[in-house]
Amino acid sequence: MSSSWLCVYGRRHVLGLLGLGFSSGLPLALTGSTLQAWMMSEKVDIRLIGLFSLVGLPYTLKVAWAPLMDRFTAPWLGRRRGWILTTQILLSASLLILGSLTPSRHLQLMGALAFIIAFWSASQDIVIDAYRAEVLPDADKGAGAAMSVVGYRLAMLTSGAMALILSDHLPWRTVYLSMGMLMGACTLWTFLCPEPANSGEAAELGPKNLKETVWAPLTNYFTRPGAVAILVFVMVFKLSDALAGALTTPFLLDLGFTRTDVGTVNKAFGLVSTIVGTLIGGALVHRLGIARSLWVAAFLQAFSNLAFVGLALAGPNYAFLVGAVALENLCGGLGTAAFLAFLMSLCDRRYTATQYALLSSLMAVSRVLAGTPTGFLVAALGWPWFYTLSVLGAVPGIVLLPRFAPWRRPPSPTTLP
Template identity: 25%
Template sequence: MARQEEAPGRGWGSRIRHLAGSLNNRKTGYMTLFGFSSGLPYALLLGTLTAWLTDAKVDLETMGVISLIGLAYAFKFLWSPMLDRLSIPGLVRIGRRKQWIVSAQILLGIMLIGMAQMDPNAAIGLFSLFAGVGALASATQDVVIDAWRVDVADEEATLDTLSTVFQLGYRAAVLVGGALSLFMADAWGWMPVYTLMGVILLVVGFASLFAPDSEAAAVVAGAPEVLRQPGQLNPKIRAAALGLVGTFWAVSLGIVFYYMIASLALDKADRPDSASFIKVQGPIIVLATVVIPAIIAAVLARMQANGRHVLDHPEPARTLADRAMDHGYRALILPLIDIMGRLGWAAVLVLALVLSYRLTDTIWGSFASPFYLDELGYTKSEMAVASKFFGVGALMLGVALGGVMMATVGRMATMTLGAITAALTNLLYADLSTGGTVMAATARATGFTWAVEHFGGDERMAKLMLAIGGENIAGGLAGAALVAYLSSITSKGYSAVQYALLSSLTFLVGTLGRGALGKMIETQGYYAVFLFTTALGGIAVVLCVLEWMRGSRGERAA
């Protein structure tokens, strides 16, 4: 198991020295690099790309269809079992995880350079294909990098430190791929920008060849021959479970691919509605890929623990079908059995926490731009300065603060504080929605207004920057703690599948709830919405405290 104890008895001086040693570790440096390589394509393909398409005069309907490449990130867990178990012919010698990381980075570099040579209007089909392949490569890279972090963590390069520097690298890449790329495009045009970004990823891919990799010993769990030994579940039971879960996952993949293909229909009237898909099909996909398989895994774990339907003598695989079933079972079912078996009934608490922890951020995030522009009346340039530059800096400060706090006061203490501040900072926006009296007074009292005015701003800009800064510091702190927490509850033998599933769940409820929140904004206004999201954040606070108590009891028992 990847979890590291928080060593409550260690003194502050010792903890600070340990943190300094972690930051000087080779693994930490590569984790920062991997964070950068993870954030850069995400920013370029899902954010900056729309600015390029706008400049190219591509119509909004087509832009909406191209944006469907973002589904690769939402459903990356569907192909994560393959990444955990399969190797690329000829590249496995690079390393178990590195073979996928390096391949994805090189493929991303090639896709970005290829896109740079195209005119989106003249070759929109090929352009979209390159962007789609890039998104798949980027999502695949994310799965394997998350698994790499869990695999290589040790007593010196701890999960908390690796999670923090990953976030710092990721946020730096978002700044480079977002705001900096926009400025460069204004000066040079889009071709040089995307070419440069592609070259950067190719260089990163070469540098990744020299990164440490996970040990082969991490993958021995659930080897096919072990599944046929006494005490293991009967092959017929395992085959039935694999058939059920495999069918559910296949149906989910079919739904996603059908939606993507249908959205490319030439007749716009035949294209499915994105909001309806997320609202109707989203819960079905989650039930089919997470909830039902988790229940099946829990039943199987209970069966084996109680000695029911298990082998009392070795039963070797005799046919190709037997061997295929064993491989499918260890790739798809064993990761779920492992996590359900370890957590037991606590899995309900853990899943509830994962689903709710970032709810206050994700549910209203897509309404930030209309709030700044339409409700508050700021210009796009003012929003860019406050959100993209100052906001990203505040976010990175929050991530760094989270890393220091995890090293000094512990992971769950940091996570609980992150949940509290993430909820309360919604009140900063509630104040802005009613005129920003408190924000303006606070900015004046702290000298923040004076500093902003010396850089050409005014009090109106200062109160916006203060609110965004406060929320982003809280978000950075909470984000760093969440990545470390998710990593801590995954096993090294199944890290790719387990982390991909858990990380996908963190944005699920917020994404599905945006339609209802949009209606609430229309009927009740932003002030009521921010009070509501603050209250929602209280759920995560309560669950954090309960999980903190559970973890403390487990450590005392150990």
């Protein structure tokens, strides 16, 4: 194996995840913020636009049908790529149909179709997450996670910022038809990606009936020693990161920065910093392994929050803003790459879709819950003390690190499956 930190990104099974990550991220804004902008331009009642937030429910409930994607295999391209291709085709067709409608005339139909698109998109996420966990050896999991995140972020820029810019020059229908065709082009990546090794064997060993489909993945996971403690670790590892990021935009505006400053630095430059961080994190996992990378990420995520403490004390200093945003997003991206690699390592190949959906859902729940009290904390403590306190959010994860990611010895099968 090459000692280079970057050569891992040129491997077929890693590089392919860039396109799959893009495919995964493209539909999100098209049923969210971009669709809301289209409805606003058509003078749709703001109350109805707010109700359209419900179309995102499939993303939070995907663990409910994830077992079916472990149980059944599409009749082409293999166990995982077959489902990826199927969902991509359905997404492309649905986006093309959505682009042929108009909010002022077909609002109810668009709502139903947006919900269907979110369902296909969540289903695609399930199988791409499973594919990524199965196709990557442990040494490449960090790099694969990084490439997925980079592709996902680029897709969100495309279907978010780029779509909005295009809508100033082209009809909304043309924008959505273009996005639908771009979604269809993503199928080319699926053909180029290799099917995970032993995929057929894993399918044969997987669930054979409905009872096994639903219960076997959960039984397999919860009979492991320390299974519940691992779930706690999954929920708290990025707690400090979640606390720091919950109110970043209000924080910067409250300091006196303009919306343009926030958009260009926190959003655009922050995105670049996150991408760089995930690529460094992927290379770090390849170099140090998952366990040691988690240690590095845990401390960097925590102490990078202190940059916002300094910014809160310095006030609207543009140079300090750039430095704080760069450091926070760089460390956050690094931590994401290492942590996704860890989540992938927890999954049994027979039930990857279900188990990864469970773990990623818990991670999302913890992020939502962590953001809930932040406004009250800021009101009571002020910005400097709030961001100081957010550093303590890393303590539970660091305390659990020696058990699930020991630094001085390889993880045992009972602690890191």
